[in-house]
Amino acid sequence: MMGGDECYFKIERYICVQYKKMMETILSAKNIVKQYANHRALDDVSIEVPKGCVFGLLGPNGAGKTSLIRIINQITGPDAGEIFFNGEPLMAKHVEQIGYLPEERGLYKKMEVGEQAMYLAQLKGMSKAEAKSKLSEWLKKFDISPWWNKKVEELSKGMAQKVQFIVTVLHEPKLLILDEPFSGFDPINANIVKREILRLKEAGATIILSTHNMASVEEICDHIALINNSKNILSGSVKQIQDEFKEGIYDILFKGNMVAFTNALWAGAELIDSKEEGEYQKATVRLLNQQSPNNLLQGIITSVEVFGLKEVIPSMNDIFIKQVETTNLKKAVSHE
Secondary structure (H helix, E strand, C coil): CCCHHHHHHHHHHHHHHHHHHHHCEEEEEEEEEEEECCEEEEEEEEEEEECCCEEEEECCCCCCHHHHHHHHCCCCCCCEEEEEECCEECCHHHHHHEEEECCCCCCCCCCEHHHHHHHHHHHCCCCHHHHHHHHHHHHHHCCCHHHCCCEHHHCCHHHHHHHHHHHHHCCCCCEEEEECCCCCCCHHHHHHHHHHHHHHHHCCCEEEEECCCHHHHHHHCCEEEEEECCEEEEEEEHHHHHHHCCCCEEEEEEECCHHHHHHHHCCCEEEEEEEEECCEEEEEEEECCCCCHHHHHHHHCCCCEEEEEEECCCCHHHHHHHHHHHHHHHHHHHCC
8 A cells, every 4th residue: 555655755746747748838738629510620639739849730621720720819719628828728818929820811901011010010019119120120031121011902922921921920929820821832932931930940939830731741840730530630749650650661772683682582571662763773662570671681682782771751641641541431430
């Protein structure tokens, strides 16, 4: 039986661990439920967003991402569950510490760029002088200083996107929520925005990125949560998730006869694909029976000249498709 002192120290240690976790997390959503008439948009969804990271909030259309974003922004409330911001229950005072770029952009078309940006910055608690100084810096950085006196309706979609992004980040919020921030941008301007997102992260901001662009997820996200059918079906660091979904597949670059290579594989691996790459042969193989890459090399080096062996890391796009299709299939089977 546990003694009183031992019980006390175990409880104290648990509290310390939970407190440390809370201090390392800027946003915590716990068991969130949101119901709209006959549709449950969020069903017991929990996420933990670490401080100082780019966090990918992923999922197909209608999965529940927008509902969660609206709850975090206090546009609507959950029917059950709790949201914590910097260790505190989410409150109205936290609005000034959050910047939100919605997928449906919301600039006033008849207002001038400078006038509108100044107005929105002051709504977020910035002084007029500070807002003007910061806005001038951002317009110069995006090479759009001449737009100050232009009306929003005179801007192209890409130009308006730049202004909306600047307005979102101008007050230097601790948490940025960017919903499809690359929509409407050409590749050059999309890269400019990516660079600024990473710079903001380095400066201490945390960014929640909601996007369907899986290449961008791999490029800039540290952690992700994948929502499908109103549930969080996958979450963790990008590296951890990619490691989890590895299938023991390797690309091998060699010189020699493909038949000899295939025969050398024996029962330890199966050939998935092969092609010529200049003077080399490239084969993609899957290891079988818990074979190691070393065993694979030892089996083939006597038959062909090996120049390279590289593990194939599953892309986030492949993982996204696989997990969504799997959960959709399970849902369909459960309703039969």
